[in-house]
Amino acid sequence: MSKIFFIGKGSVCTKIVKIARTIGCFDFIQVIEDCSLGRSDLTLDLFCKRLNIEYCSIHNLNELNLSSFTDCKKGDILISFDNFLKIPQEVCEFFYKKSANFHPSLLPQYGGVNPISWGLVHMVDKWGYSWHRIDKTIDHGDLLIQESFQVISGMSQM
Numbered sequence: 001m002s003k004i005f006f007i008g009k010g011s012v013c014t015k016i017v018k019i020a021r022t023i024g025c026f027d028f029i030q031v032i033e034d035c036s037l038g039r040s041d042l043t044l045d046l047f048c049k050r051l052n053i054e055y056c057s058i059h060n061l062n063e064l065n066l067s068s069f070t071d072c073k074k075g076d077i078l079i080s081f082d083n084f085l086k087i088p089q090e091v092c093e094f095f096y097k098k099s100a101n102f103h104p105s106l107l108p109q110y111g112g113v114n115p116i117s118w119g120l121v122h123m124v125d126k127w128g129y130s131w132h133r134i135d136k137t138i139d140h141g142d143l144l145i146q147e148s149f150q151v152i153s154g155m156s157q158m
Contacts, residue, residue, distance in 0.1 A: 010044065080099070103115065103139050
C-alpha cells in the first residue's frame with residue numbers, strides 16, 4: 001500500500017491533494033493541517049471528509065510526532081508546504097529519503113518564514129521556488145527542484 005502524507009493548510013493543500021488523487025498512485029492520503037497560527041480551515045476539513053481522506057489538525061509542535069501519521073511505514077512519502085511548524089527530528093529521519101518541502105524562494109536565500117515579503121523589501125530582480133528534502137534544519141535539505149523567473153516592474157505577486 002502506497003501512502004502519502006501532506007502537512008500544510010488552505011487552498012494550496014486542496015490543490016495539491018487533488019493532483020495526488022488524480023495521479024492515482026497512492027492507496028492512502030492523509031492531510032495534517034498546520035493550525036499553529038490560528039484556527040483550522042473548516043473548508044479543508046470538509047474537503048477531506050467529502051473525498052474520504054484522513055484529516056487531522058495540529059496546533060503546536062508538541063502535537064506533531066510519528067504517531068500523527070496513520071500507520072506510517074518506511075517508504076511512505078511526506079510532502080510539506082505552507083507549513084509554519086518545524087518538523088521534529090524523528091519525523092525528518094523517518095521520512096528523509098521520501099520527503100519534500102515546497103519553499104517559495106530560491107534557497108538558500110530567504111529561508112524561513114515570509115520569504116516573499118523579504119524579497120519585496122529587498123527589491124530582488126530574480127525570484128523562484130525550491131523543492132528540497134526535509135531535514136532537521138529549516139529549509140536546508142538537499143535541493144530536488146529549483147526554478148526561477150525575472151521579477152518585472154509592476155508585478156503585484158511573485
